[in-house]
Amino acid sequence: MAGDGEYERDQNYLTTRITADGRDGYPVEAGRYRLVIARACPWANRAAIVRRLMGLEDVLSLGIAGPLHDERSWSFHLDPGGKDPVLGIERLQEAFFRREPGYRRGITVPAIVDIPTGQVVTNDFAQITLDLGHQWTAHHRDGAPDLYPQERREEIDELAGTIFRDVNNGVYQCGFAGTQKAYDKAYRRLWERLDRLEERLSSRRYLVGETITEADVRLFVTLVRFDAVYHGHFKCNRHKLTELPALWAYARDLFQTPGFGDTIDFEQIKAHYYVVHSDINPTGIIPQGPDTAGWLTAHGREELGGQPFGDGTPPGPPPPHERVPPLP
Structure with missing residues (x-):
C-alpha cells in the first residue's frame, strides 16, 4: 500500500524461463514440469486457458490449489490428504522454499514447478502464457492458434x-x-x-x-x-x-x-x-x-x-x- 492509500501490486517474480533452447537451464520437456494454478485466481486462469488452447494437457500436468489460503500460501486442501498428488506438498510455499529458502516475495499462482527437484521455476504470469504459446510449439496440438502473431x-x-x-x-x-x-x-x-x-x-x-x-x-x-x-x-x-x-x-x-x-x-x-x-x-x-x-x-x-x-x-x-x- 502506497502512502496515499493506493494499492501497489508486488510484481517481483521469479523470471526464470522454460524455453525451447533451455537458455535459463530449463529446457522444454514433456512431463518434467507441473503448472500450478487456482481456479479462483485470474492471473492463473490465463495460464490455464493458454495451456488448453495449445493442447498441452498431456505434456504439462496441472496442479490445482484450492480457493482458500492463509498467510503462508495457497494450499492443496481439495486434494486427497490435502497434498498435491504429484509434488507431494501441502502448500505451494514449499516449492518456493525449495528454490529459495526463506523466500520472502509473493507466493503466487500460476507457478511452474520442476517436478524432479520440487522447485518453482517461474511465477512470472505474463511471460508464462507467451512462452506456452511460443516456446512449447514442438508439443502443440494440431490446429493450435497463434495468440501472439x-x-x-x-x-x-x-x-x-x-x-x-x-x-x-x-x-x-x-x-x-x-x-x-x-x-x-x-x-x-x-x-x-x-x-x-x-x-x-x-x-x-x-x-x-x-x-x-x-x-x-x-x-x-x-x-x-x-x-x-x-x-x-x-x-x-x-x-x-x-x-x-x-x-x-x-x-x-x-x-x-x-x-x-x-x-x-x-x-x-x-x-x-x-x-x-x-x-x-x-x-x-x-x-x-x-x-x-x-x-x-x-x-x-x-x-x-x-x-x-x-x-x-x-x-x-x-x-x-x-x-x-x-x-x-
Missing part, C-alpha cells in the same frame, strides 16, 4: 498494457484502496477504460485482428469475475457486466469458446474472494448470486465476422480430472 505484437502489447493497468489490476486498486481519493482515482480509470473497450468491441469481434489473441485472454479473466466479485466485493459498481451490451456479448462469446468457459469455476472464485479477503468481508459470507445461466445464452457476435482460431481448430474437451462443474 509477430505482425500484431505491438498492438497486442499496447492494448494488453492498458488492460492490465486499468482493468486487470484496476479492480484490485478499487477493492484494496486505503483512502477515498485512491479509490475514486482507480474507479474513474477503470470505467474510462471499460467505456473505451465497450466502444471498441461494439464493431469488432475480438480486440486485435480477426482472431483470439493474448489480449482477449487477458481481458476475459477479469470480465468473467466482474459480476461475481468485482462489482460488489471490490466496489466497481457503476454497472454490472450484464448491463454493458458489447462487453457482455463479447465475454459470453469467449466463455462459450472451448478453452475459456471450461476453465471457470464460479463457486471457487466466490469462495476465494469473499472468504480470504476478511478485511473487506469480515463475516466470510459467500453470496448465492449472481445467476450464471446467462453465460450460455446466444451472443450474436458471429455477425461481426472473424474466426476464433483463424485457420486452426478448437481444442478438444478437457481431461476428466480437470473438468469444472457445469453451470446450472
